[in-house]
Amino acid sequence: MRRYISVGGVVKPLVVTLCGSVKFKQAFWDANFNETMAGKIVLSVGGLEHDDHFDLTEEDKRMLGxxxxxxxxxxxxxxxxxxxxxxxxxxxxxxxYARQHGKGVRFLEE
Structure with missing residues (x-):
């Protein structure tokens, strides 16, 4: 598994964004930890801890998307x-979207 990428001769950690249904909170927490421990920078959804407490409008959902x-x-x-x-x-x-923009796509479960 790659951990680093060379950009313009500079080696940097890979950046990975977690994607999936927020109903799988534990999977997000586990993946965040595992990917971080693999030396990657992890971007994830916001508000996993608070999603049960807020009613999001359609505009909110579009903005978050x-x-x-x-x-x-x-x-x-x-x-x-x-x-x-x-x-x-x-x-x-x-x-x-990721594929159209040349990003790698991995799946938790194959």
């Missing part, structure tokens, strides 16, 4: 947390 795409833009790859093989519509869009 756009923000997550900007995280993918900053990444070298995404890690899809497809627990039990589940991939929702938003995650499908993130996978397609």
């Amino acid at each position: 756009d923000l997550h795409k900007r995280k993918i833009d900053m990444s070298d790859e995404i890690l899809v947390l497809n627990v039990g093989g589940y991939i929702g519509k938003s995650t499908e869009g993130e996978i397609e």
Whole structure:
């Protein structure tokens, strides 16, 4: 498993964005820890601890989706947390977006 990438002769840690349904909170926490311990910089969804306490509007959800795409833009790859093989519509869009922009795509479960 690669840990580093060379950009313009500078070696830097790989940046990975976690993608998947926020209903799998433990998978996000575990992947964040495991990827960090593998020497990678991890970007994830915001508000896992608070998602049960806020009612998000459709505008909020769109903004968060756009923000997550900007995280993918900053990444070298995404890690899809497809627990039990589940991939929702938003995650499908993130996978397609990552591939269209030349990002690596890995899956928690093959």
